[in-house]
Amino acid sequence: MDAEIKASAPGLGGRNGLRLGSMREAGLIAIMLALCIAMTFASPHFLTWGNFRAMLMSFSIEGIVVVGMTILLIVGGIDLSVGSVVCFSMVVSGALFLMGLDPWTASLIGIGASALIGAVMGFFVTVIGLNHFITSLAAMVIVRGLCLVITKGTPLSLFTLPPGFKAIGQGSFGNVPYVIVIFVVVVAIFDFLLRRATAFRKVFYTGSNEKAAQFSGIKTKQVKFWVTVLCSTLAGFAGIIYMSRFGAATPTFGAGMELNIIAAAVIGGASLNGGSGTIFGAILGMALLSVVTSSLILLDVSVYWQDMIKGCILLAAVSIDHFLHRRKS
């Protein structure tokens, strides 16, 4: 958004050359701070570690999925199947565990199976030439069906999971749950890589102008394929954490999750046209949605209103973005 003013001394203090979104991130933080201050006065329960921990917990695991989605959006794709894949990963590893496999191996297989779903989608997108939307829409339905087939429609009860495994989702370092630690580590790693790693620079090139990327010798199909796989893999990883946290695998879990995740990434600045977006922004988007939800609950607003309000926030964020872009050009 502030294309011109930056960096008369290039490279020094300036952020990655691909970044234009710092204004938006500042804006999101400002909105969130304002909301938090207002809520502190409105409800005595808001500004407590307990409430913040609950908020963080509520979006930490989804936040891992947001990371993958944001990278996929930057390359110009989209994945509607993430909710189903999260569930698939839970169900596959849960079922393998019940068949007697140790839970760690079962989890690795679950994540591998999720990556395989991504690879199949990647195949249809890059080799057959379908678009991401339709391919992942089909995958969403197919994978959900698989979950129901594997579980025969009933939740798998996994209370026999060993304590060491359950600790991932339920344990904590003193006051800080492992889940939050894992989330922060994943976000930090991918945010850093996306800004700095050469491999991820190719993601921006491909999403910004695929043809120009090809004309620069970048193998754009490979880039798209691997990003699709990455997104599904992260969804599978999130599924394992959910399984550990809930000690169960429900075949209907995660339905509708994709919409929340895409909304967060887009509020945080990812463009559906590809070429722009940041992990940090997307997480801020997710955090904003979470603060809003938490506030609405604390203010005793009916659940029926919550989705409506979230939808309006999405619309407002995208409209502001559109307005800023139009004014620029």
Place this chain on the structure above:
Amino acid sequence: MTAAAILEIRDISKSFGAIKALTGVDFTLQRGEIHALCGENGAGKSTLMNIIAGIAQPDEGAIRLEGKYVTITSPSAAQRLGIGLVHQEIALCQDATVAENILMAAVNNRRAPLMNFRRLYADAQRIMDLLAPIPVETPVADLSISNQQLVEIAKALTLECRVLMLDEPTAALTETEAQRLFAIVRDLKARGISIIYISHRMAEIFSLCDRVTVFRDGRYVATDSIASVTPNDVVRKMVGREITQLYPQKLSPERRTDRPVLSVENLSYRQGSAGVSFTLRAGEILGVGGLIGAGRSEMVQTVCGLRPKVSGSVELNGEPVSIRTYSDAVRAGLVYLSEDRKASGLFLDLSVASNISALDLRKLTTPLGLLDRRAEAKQATDLVVRHGVRMSGLETQVSTLSGGNQQKVAIARLLSVGPKVVILDEPTRGVDVGAKVEIHRLLRDLAERGIGVIVISSELPELIGLSDRVLVIHEGAIVGELGADELTEEAIMLLASGLRQQRSNARQVQNVA
């Protein structure tokens, strides 16, 4: 003067935010004239067109059409007043038929609930036939770019226009197609339509137009009768300074060498078609001419590994190289600038620095797989400063730069890998005169430093002014080779249109070399 005026613009100003696009400009269009409007990119030509066409509203000033003051509030208001605009970029519904496109406005205004295709086709064909025999049932996507351009013009004509504005109509046309368009424009003029003609090309302005108005930096500079000025006068008024030499000095005969930088032997990209062979010598700029669709881009893209080749071999500095993918070509030192800057050249929403690094990321990657940002900034600074790109910083988004500066960024990217041969496809398309001169100098400079330069151009004056030697392509084959002293528009066109062949001659030249 006012008596014959059909359109008078008085003292129009227009700002976009803090940017003043037009400052108190005047413009008078006489009845039945072809009036050229010139200026560098950003001079305000398009803004004025948009105001006349009702797309933008002036902040100040008045418009008089046939003596009456008018306010043109929307494109449809402009249409009702008989003002038509043919945009520089083709904006047709690609999947709809020619007829549906031509009569889009009429269909839109139709009250009846159902389409009457028979009448639609008949009406559209009547209009289309004024220009060219294009069957109106054809989907637009099946037409060549030049025919699509004619459909755009036909669309403007349906509006019974009195004033027709053409914004760089020949930008995507070859010489023959442009000639056909000129005949059509003259015919429209003979039918009493007054035409505003925007173009960067002096040659066509001087052969087609009656008067010329020059804008610079959003201000009116002058209006002259074509008979009373020279192309150099017009260019000088456009850039506001003397451009002593439009094209850089060519390679002097004594410095000419026979040392080949690039030799292509029997290269073919289509099964069953004869291969092409040519040699690029050190220090020279080799031009490639021919009609659009003759296979010029295909030929060089095959050399660079951007298209699979059926046969043929490539040697760089006498060493055979195997090029299967474009990465192979880049590694060998052979780089290509695509003709469509926006669609396949640049990453418009990314920064200048990252645009420049795209071609060789490996060089900028640390052993840990991270991008070395200091090296990236240094490389970009070196290349960009050397080529005088005007911008506020390396983080500047490329889309905010002018066409000329964008093109310099694209060329800087090619140079980032230290190439042995650069191949440029239409390097100055859509670039204003000042930047064009700078790009030409840069290319000559590269050639003098021993880098092989191949330039494909559809603009004959550029091909002639810049090249030391020109290869002419017709239907995928090299049909002729012209040395610096044989370069004339006529000679190139005769070869390009297939009227003359001279390749056997060229082959001998090559065998000697």
